[in-house]
Amino acid sequence: MSQVRTRIAPSPTGFLHLGTARTALFSWAYARHHGGQFVLRIEDTDVARSTQDSVEQILASMHWLGLEYDEGPIYQMQRLERYQAVAQELIAAGKAYYCYCTPEELNAMREAQKARGEKTGYDGRWRPAPGKTLPAIPEGVKPVIRFANPEEGDVVWNDLVKGPISINNREIDDLIIVRPDGVPTYNFAVVVDDWDMQITHVFRGDEHVNNTPWQINLFRALGAPLPAFGHVPIILGDDGLKLSKRRGAVSVTAYEEAGYLPEAMLNYLARLGWSHGDDEIFSREQLVAWFDGSHLTKSPAQWDAAKLEWVNGQYIKAADDARLAALVKPRLLKRGLTVPDTAPLAAMCALFKDRCNTLEVLADWLAMFFGSVQASEADQTQHLTEGARAALQELAAALKEAEWTPAGVSAAMKAVLTARGLKMPQLAIPLRVLVCGRSQTPAIDQVLALFDREILMARLQSA
Template sequence: MNPHFKTIRTRIAPSPTGFLHLGTARTALFSWAFARHFGGQFVLRIEDTDVARSTQDSVEQILASMHWLGLEYDEGPIYQMQRLDRYQAVAQQLISAGKAYYCYCSPEELAAMREDQKARGEKTGYDGRWRPAPGKQLPPVPEGVKPVIRFANPEGGEVVWDDLVKGPIRIGNKEIDDLIIVRPDGVPTYNFAVVVDDWDMQISHVFRGDEHVNNTPWQINLFEALGAPLPQFGHVPIILGDDGLKLSKRRGAVSVTAYEEAGYLPEAMLNYLARLGWSHGDDEIFSREQLVAWFDGAHLTKSPAQWDAAKLEWVNGQYIKAADDARLASLVAPRLSRRGLVVPPDAPLAALCALFKDRCSTLEALADWLVMYFGPVQASDEDRAQHLGEAARDALAALAIALKDAEWTPAGISSAMKAVLAQKGLKMPQLAIPLRVLVCGRTQTPAIDQVLALFDRKILMDRLQAP
């Protein structure tokens, strides 16, 4: 644990420049589970300093995704753009301490600087021309140019930290230059704002994607320059897509809410995300409570995780099979409504879910099955030609008569079917398959007596008598 803090506090800090993607959702999950495991707090921060690309729609999508996943936060959402005065005050504090300075280089000047460095075969970076030093003559301040504020990064030594995932990491200060911490318009840059935020919010542990490893030396140096307690960092590996390339919101990733729309359960998504880069023995299916009990920050893998859509679907299927039928009914009802179907208030929706859920890996697949109860069906021409011949139609007509006064239960329907089989000298498949084609629009279903018993009697009788 972090000796600088009395309480475990973690955070997730998405940028509202698009949807909450799966990598950020996984990081949120790890941060949430870690805080919950140790009885700490979890904070949601919206890093909206990219004013040109940040949108309110993205903010709302992020909040909706967090709510759907059940990642409740103890503080937030906190918006960086509402904290500009605080960043300015800390920047001035650094300037007063000689740890930051104004830089008046124009973009053209910086580009020329990089080109000159490349021509000399040097590492590109800011050359410190506006950095004050004893006896140094600074360039004259140009008129009409708004300066940036740069952090005076230490010029020697190393930045060393023991990463919670990767272990010890060392990066020499000569590898990094003087970071811009405040832009000309007064808006802080990412690396500066995140340090001030984590300091003010007393964040003890930072889990984030390993693309941030290169930002960490600057941030550690800023924490130390401010005399602020240093969080512990854990950089989790990237998630690879099916093509082996990084899954990101700019390349191939799907939003968290898209999985909700596709019929995945939030607990299944949490379970699957947790297993992307973390494990607890061979356990594949586990509850939120088990995750919190087990997630102590250990057993995070160093290698990239591979997104596996088929595995997620399998996990979701396990959760659907185990789900409460009344809950499934409440989740599938709006999906039927979106298809233009009217579900009567007295429809046995929970019983329908119970009958079909073992065959489904998503709520959409479950809705696909239930459509036949609330809307017209039409089997394929091939199935109708193969299974609805004259003999089959004769048997179905006899069944319609037998069902008129039958008890509307699986046993009552089964008894009527057996009577027709005996009367016509047929075997069960010779009646059951045509019956499925005519009533259900398909050749395969669960036990046909159970399927028919859940139909409205009038709808079923109308279909049996259809030409």
């Protein structure tokens, strides 16, 4: 095999879609598995809808996911001269031609075909042929350039995912490859790009299956080597319909904002349409070692938000505490909280991470150390009784001189329990409600020892 070269080619008309992110992952992993190269191309020929904000969001998403590219970003709009040159070569070789049909003529053509019960498509009226007289060139009409698609034979390829596919050339018509304004269409630009960039393997969504025959015929007309194609199934949303930019999907960066770790997202995306035995949790390195292009499923994948959250929780539990501290601190600051540099954030993360499936939930827990808390009225009424408040006042006094460690806090609590003849829940639960704003936490002595002493004492003395 020659050096493997794959690519991802998003259109900057919105955020990086989850389906595109998965395709990028498959393309990246395949290239890395084979020691090849991965190219990022920005398909920005939809000038009216493409934006720089979308480009920046795509780049940010790729960076967050850790999908490093070896070349790019390469912008199609910076390659217009190249597309024009190739189009002219096709015209000179009799493999493309100018078409002067107006939109009104094309509409009338389709309506007439429908009325006759025929399949709609371009009828080839401007396609040159021996002995054929072409219409007179109309004034003021800028032509498109059409590819003279072969009229006989079949287009056959062995898809990396779907297996052998065959489509007869009579099923496809003469494709527009250059618009009147000189901008290439998708099917033409992508062929020229993949040829120039020496792409060997193309992974993409299976909505592109119908484009592939045109592209294969264009590759052949240009005498260019064919890449191998792998069309991966769509991702279905919770409602069983295609997950898309227009239907319920959110951006990759939205998951970063919601508190997901990039390695968890990669792990989950990889399992949407691919598997390695029964392995559910695996590292980036394992994915690269295993991803050889096989074991890609032919059926649509189902997006499962709960499963993604579970996967993310596994990664948070296994994450380095110092790393979690660095990730959660900006989330606390964003809430308007002051987090001193001396705060034991890593220790806090270590204590609470087992209860968290996202960084936002972790921030919810840690917020009590830096901002005011307010338990529900029901918890206050049930647990902050007159007797409990008296015990909490006594605990405040005991903690003033206590060693500020879990053991020191525990000793102070035991002294109050003994003096008042209480059982641990009779003190611990009111203590949690007052200090933490909730009735359940990890071991309370460990929680209290992480508080700034002055903050904790002020809360206890307010009992």
